[in-house]
Structure formats: C-alpha cells, structure tokens
Amino acid sequence: MNETRTPTVIVIGAGIAGLTAAWHLTQAGVRVKVLEKNVTVGGRIYTDICNDFEIDVGAQFIADYYTHTLDLIHKLGLQSELVSIPGKAAISRDGQLHRVWPDLHLLFTSLVSWRSKVMLLKVFLQMLYHQRELDFHAFHKAHTLDICSTAEYAQSELNEDLLEYCLQPPLTGVFYWTPEHTSQAMLFISLKMGLSLTDMKIYTFRQGMRQLPEAMAAQLPVHLNVTVSSVATESSSYTIQAQVEGQEHQFIADGVVCTTPATIVPTLFPNLDARQREFFQSVHYSANTAIAIGVGRRLPSDFYGLLFPRCEVNYLAAATVQSARNPAQVPPGRDLIFLGSASQELLAQDDTTIRNRLLADLRKSAPIYDPGSDEQFCCVYRWHQALPEFNVGHFKRLKAFADGEIESGRIVFAGDYLNSPFIEGAVTSGMEAAQRLLKRLEGL
Ligand SMILES: Cc1cc2nc3c(=O)[nH]c(=O)nc-3n(C[C@H](O)[C@H](O)[C@H](O)COP(=O)(O)OP(=O)(O)OC[C@H]3O[C@@H](n4cnc5c(N)ncnc54)[C@H](O)[C@@H]3O)c2cc1C
Incomplete structure (x- = not known):
C-alpha cells in the first residue's frame, strides 16, 4: 500500500458482516465509512424491547x-x-415432546421407529465418508455433494418417517427452510455439526444479541439512515450514490465492501456482467x-x-x-x-x-x-428475508465465488449467503472480504 496515501473504503451495510469487514480494514490502517440504511446497526441481529422484555427477534x-x-x-x-x-431441544409428535438435543438423545426416544434409527446410521456413514468436504468455515468444499435436495435424498435413501420427523423440523424450525429447497450438501454439513458437537454449548448476551454489533459500531465510523442507491466505477475510484436523511449525497472511495442481501446487489451495481448478475439473482431467502x-x-x-x-x-x-x-x-x-x-x-x-x-x-x-x-x-x-436458502446449486455458486469468478476490481462482497447461514458465516465472510480488498488496495 502506498505509504503517503491512506485508502478510503465504503462499507455498505452495518450488519455483522459489514461491521466485521470494517473492523478488519480499520485495524489495517484503511480509512473506512460504514453506510447503513436503518436507524440501528446489526441488521438481522436485532433485539427489540417489548413490554420490559428484551426480545431477540433475529439471531438468538x-x-x-x-x-x-x-x-x-x-x-x-x-x-x-x-x-x-x-436449554435442551425437543421435537413434538402426536402431542408428545421428544428430547433430541443435546447428546444423542434422539436414539433413546420414541420419536421415530427403531428401523428408522438404524437407517440413520447409513446417513452417518455417508457423512463420515465425505467428512473432508464438510468444513464449517468453507461450505464451498461440499460442492460435489450439491446434486439433489434433502427431500430427494431422504426419499431415495431413507424413509418418510425420518424426513418428516427428524429432518424437516430442524430445517424449518432453525433456518425457515424446507427439505425440498435445501441441498443434500447442507444436510450432511448439519449432521456433521450435530454429531461432532453433541456437547455443544450455545450462548446469548446478557442484554440481548444487539450487544455485539453495538460494541463493534461504537469503535467504527458508522453512518445510520444512509441508503446506498448505486455504485459507479470511475477510472481509479468508485462513486457511491446515497440518500442521506432524504438528501442525495455522493461518496468517493478507493474500494467498496457490499454486505447487503444478495437480492439488492444487482440494483446497486448496474454494470454487473450477465454472470455476476445471475449469481446474485439466484440467491433466495426464506x-x-x-x-x-x-x-x-x-x-x-x-x-x-x-x-x-x-x-x-x-x-x-x-x-x-x-x-x-x-x-x-x-x-x-x-x-x-x-x-x-x-x-x-x-x-x-x-x-x-x-x-x-x-x-x-x-x-x-x-x-x-x-x-x-x-x-x-x-x-x-x-x-421478509430471514435466511439465504442453501438450495441445490448454492454450493456450486459458493465454489465459483471462492474461485474468484464473481468479484472484480476493488469491489468485494460479504454476507451470510457467501459463507454459511449463521452469524459465524457472516463474520467469516466479512473477515475474508477485508483480506481480499486489502490485497487489491496494495496496487494503489
Ligand atoms: C429470525 C432469524 C433468526 C436467526 N437466528 C440465528 C441464530 O440463532 N444464530 C445465528 O448464528 N444466526 C441466526 N440468524 C442468522 C444471522 O442473523 C445472519 O446470518 C446474520 O446476522 C447476517 O448478517 P449479514 O451482515 O450478512 O446481513 P444483515 O444482517 O442482513 O446485514 C445487511 C445490512 O445491510 C443493510 N442494507 C441493505 N441495503 C442497504 C442499502 N441500500 N444501503 C445501506 N445499507 C443497506 C441492512 O439494513 C442490514 O443492516 C437468524 C436470522 C434470522 C432472520
């Protein structure tokens, strides 16, 4: 990086991916501005106060x-x-609650028949066979398993009982997905998580999940109530057009990190080529x-x-x-x-x-x-857009992204849809986007 000039980067969106990218860029000495359309930071990490209760309406x-x-x-x-x-988790069947988590409690309940439980072994064996492709921090490695939906897999390899009582309830209850719109690759990754993390601990924050984005934003230049409408590429910089409290405003930057949901990307970047446009338009949200x-x-x-x-x-x-x-x-x-x-x-x-x-x-x-x-x-x-679907085709899209086929110039993208559908996926993608952009800024 040129020592005499500090590069300026605009981060679009103050969700956890945007805040993480901004945090890493700031640590590397880049001048950053985060533009957020809402009046609060955190995006899908949102704690509401309703009748004296702190309610985590997004990530829990x-x-x-x-x-x-x-x-x-x-x-x-x-x-x-x-x-x-x-807390423990249970699945309801015929008005009875069957404890399924933590530990391998499912095996000791009457949620599904013994025959179904034995069938589950088959899935675990297949999962073990593919373990190297099932990486929590690099979902794209599972692209070779992205050939059919969870429902199709269950119909050909398992039975209706397992599909409807073991696979569908967590997919819909945790991700708001259906087995029909979830890739088999995601099933294997979830099972690996479930199996290797049987004694997994989960946490929240004392005063709600918003504590995390708020603590990050307190150390960053975040501008709220700023809606970005377009990004234009000039010869050696980018012009970011935005509505700031109802007024049109322009920001000039050496690089851009876009962390909005995928569906918004084509409207912000009118110059995307057909391949890039198709990439972002193919992402659907539950x-x-x-x-x-x-x-x-x-x-x-x-x-x-x-x-x-x-x-x-x-x-x-x-x-x-x-x-x-x-x-x-x-x-x-x-x-x-x-x-x-x-x-x-x-x-x-x-x-x-x-x-x-x-x-x-x-x-x-x-x-x-x-x-x-x-x-x-x-x-x-x-x-309206809760979680990106990791449907059939999405793991192949992630592979194309990881291979560098989508981004160009000094515009990088981050968000849970580019890594995994959790806070950790958004954080990881924000970190990785900052690293990619820092490399590209070196040429300035
Ligand atoms: C109901 C629900 C429950 C969940 N439960 C969990 C859970 O328990 N654990 C877990 O790990 N994850 C959970 N998640 C997922 C987690 O919340 C997300 O994966 C993560 O917060 C996504 O972060 P992000 O930064 O990628 O996107 P977002 O949080 O969506 O951030 C994008 C930001 O961009 C802003 N933006 C959009 N357009 C513009 C524009 N034109 N100009 C400026 N800003 C713009 C948005 O306002 C938003 O702040 C849950 C999600 C939901 C919805």
Missing part, C-alpha cells in the same frame, strides 16, 4: 464453534457478557413471521427450543421459552414464549390472524405451553 444465539465470532467478542472485551443457554407472547406466570422450562413437524401443524415451526434461555432477562413470576413460522402466506396476514394461527398450532401440539388467560401482550415480527 451463538455456538462455541463460532471461533471467528468468539475471537471478536474477546477482542471487544465482551466475554463476560456472554450467558450460556442451558421468510419468518414470529410472535412474542408475554405470560403472567413461569412456563415449563425443561426445553429451550421446541420444533414442530409440518405434517402435524399448519404454520408453527418453532417455539422458544425465554426463562429456559436466559432467566436473568425474565422478571420473577413472568415469562415469554416466542413462536416462529416459515410460512410465506402467514407473512402477509394481519397481526391478529398471525397470533391466532400460531397459538392454535401450539395448543394442539404442545398445550402445556399455551399461555391461556395468562397472556399479557403479543408483539408480532416479520422478516
């Missing part, structure tokens, strides 16, 4: 294999703010509608997470109980249950309809969690 936890995220947390001095979530219901008593806290098979409910995919997650966040004698759905149809409904439909499913499948007359309030949340 981090896990102990999030090595890059934990490293950031240590550097920020935030480790004492981490709270371990002791939807999430959720309600947080305040309850005037403590709910059973044996399980933190409950998952519901689609063949037994209409809309409900997952429920989490706040007192099982972080009792410190819950006032005595009260509780909060958070119900989520992946239904596109529900997303379009009004608040009352959403509440009624999700509660009807809960009453049917896990009645002991029904707030009944103790319901105190209900907050409704909608994510």
